[in-house]
Amino acid sequence: MAIPVETFQLSHNVQGTLQSRIQQMVAEGILSGRFRPGEKLPSTRGLARHLGVSRITVTLAYTELLANDYLTSSGRSGYFVSENAPQPPDFGPLAPREDQVDWDNAFAQRFSNGASLSMDKPLDWASFRFPFIYGQADPKLFDHANWRLCATQALGVRDFMALTQDQYDHDDAELVTFIARHTLPRRGIQAGPDEILITLGAQNALWIAAQVLASRGRRVAIENPCYPALREILRQGGAQVTPVTVDEGGLPPEAVPDDTQVIFTTPSHQCPTSATLPRARRDALLRRASDLNALIVEDDYEFEMSFLKPPSPALKSLDEEGRVIYVGSFSKSLFPGLRLGYLVGSAPFIREARALRASILRHPPGHIQRTAAYYLSLGHYDAQVRRMGRALGERRKVMETAIAEHGLEVAGKGAHGGSSIWMQAPEGVDSRALAARLRDESVLIEPGTPFFAQTNPPRHYYRLGYSSIASERIEEGIARIAAALAPARQES
Structure with missing residues (x-):
């Protein structure tokens, strides 16, 4: 039986080359059970004409499927679904099911009733x-070629252990070294390897900091307006949150309540107003935190995007008492899907943060860390x-x-x-x-x-x-x- 050519439609939502998309389309048809062993596929010429692509593109896709035993070919007879192709599991008819769970009472805690993290951004x-x-990233500004080369290098034999090994709670040494010797000194920050933790972006860094420092009723001051996901993170952790209204100079230190234990702030580019905390306020905020015996979580949001004039010194660089926990990220300056950031703080804090991260996800993927390390160290990032x-x-x-x-x-x-x-x-x-x-x-x-x-x-x-x-x-x-x-x- 021949599979009608009209069955095949390229989806615009699938990423990749035309060849890989055609290959995926055929493989999904086989894996889902729609295409059965022995059925004949359209000719390369016919499918190419139907999809509006070159014949060689279809031929290459079929050839790859042949190599993986999804298809067989028989001389001039064409291409057929292989008898050895993976088969979808047969579970028999599905039994009817009626959910009997009272979910309102089953949830120990709700996570879906806060502000939408998508911020009304459609996927398209x-x-x-x-x-x-x-x-969001602009593909015209991203250095695809060099990122691809770094990713290929990270896949090499030399980096096999970084790619495949379970590091448990450790990070890629090359990435940590680059952050310590290059990235942080540009912000006036000195830190050793035991004071740096790699995270899955700034959001993950904020979550870890909030869990370690600001949960279970801790009194926390945040900016208003601020990043909505931060409020939700603190709510989930049970913090007592006091919003402090920002002005044209960012967070007013004198407005931080007297009983505050942790202060979250975005001094470089306040989210969302883009206000920059002046140097005098930075010094005042550090004094305020010292007087309150409070900690500061500094989200150094968009410091790399200081193209009008040099960025102000990081709060962490001015901190002489170890009160500032620094949050950095490569996701905004490279691409959001990278999900790679870092926490910098005193060794006792990083030790607890590392233990928490290990209990949730061990460590960010080694291949991503090593690729980023190459991209940074070879000068492509700057x-x-x-x-x-x-x-x-x-x-x-x-x-x-x-x-x-x-x-x-x-x-x-x-x-x-x-x-x-x-x-x-x-x-x-x-x-x-x-x-x-x-x-x-x-x-x-x-x-x-x-x-x-x-x-x-x-x-x-x-x-x-x-x-x-x-x-x-x-x-x-x-x-x-x-x-x-x-x-x-x-x-x-």
Whole structure:
């Protein structure tokens, strides 16, 4: 029996080359049981014509499937599903099931009732013409070739142990050494290997810090507005959280409550307002923490994106009492899917953080750590940061010009750089409703409501990122936002 050529449709949601996508399409049909042993596949010419690809692409895909014994060929007769191809398991007819669990009472703790971590970013954001969203990678700015070379090098025989060995609670020595000798000194921080822990991005680092320092009723001060996931992490851990309203200079040290035990802050680029904590406030915050005998968790958010002027010194570099826990990440400057960050703190803290990490996930994948170590040590990372800085600087100029020309109101923008601008719509505008309307115009913005801690938060703030949108599209996108806000601006 021949499988009709119309059965085969390439999915646009699958990544990879055309050859790998065709190979995957056929393999999935076999593994799911839709294509059975002995059935004949379409000819390479017929499938190529149907899919709109070259015949050699289909031939190469079939050849790979032949090598893996998914297919067989018989002279001029064509290609058939192999009798030795993997077979889907036969469990027989599924028995009807009615869930009898009272899940409301079964949950010991809920994790799904906080702010959405997706921040209203659709998975297909790249298909929008004007994606003013934060935290996604621009493929035009990423150094694919050198990352691929580093990944290949990390797969080599020389690095076999780093790739395959269960390190238990240890990290890649080459990556830790580079962070200690190159990355941290650029922030004025000195740390030994026993004071550094590799994490699965900044989010994982914040979770570990919160579990070790801020759970079980600990009194914690956070910025307001702030990163919504941090509030949720602290809620899950049972911390007593006090939001402290930020201003144009970031977190006011004098506003930190007297009973605070842990302070979470983003001094380089406050999330989401992009305010930078001035040096005088940094010194004052350290004095405040010392007076309270409190600890500070410093999320050094976007310090690499200081393309307007050099970044301010890290709080950790000014800390003489060991009170600051430093959170860094390569995810924003390389690509978010990397999920690679690090914690820096005194050895007793890192020892506890390492033990907690080991009980959850042992360690981040060795191959990813070694690939990043090569990418950093060979100079590709610094080149990438410089390239991104130039591109973001250009986009920011276009953004600021367009915002001014269309009369939109800026609520906050980083004096050192960054990759987003905090915006303010007229009073009465709901930024969630605005975002929904703009999606129909192929424009993506981020509503500001989730960043605020209060029960009835301001609804007219929104964030415009410029890391994922080309300069030539910015002006038209801003014009569409201005047009959507025009009725409200006329009323105000």
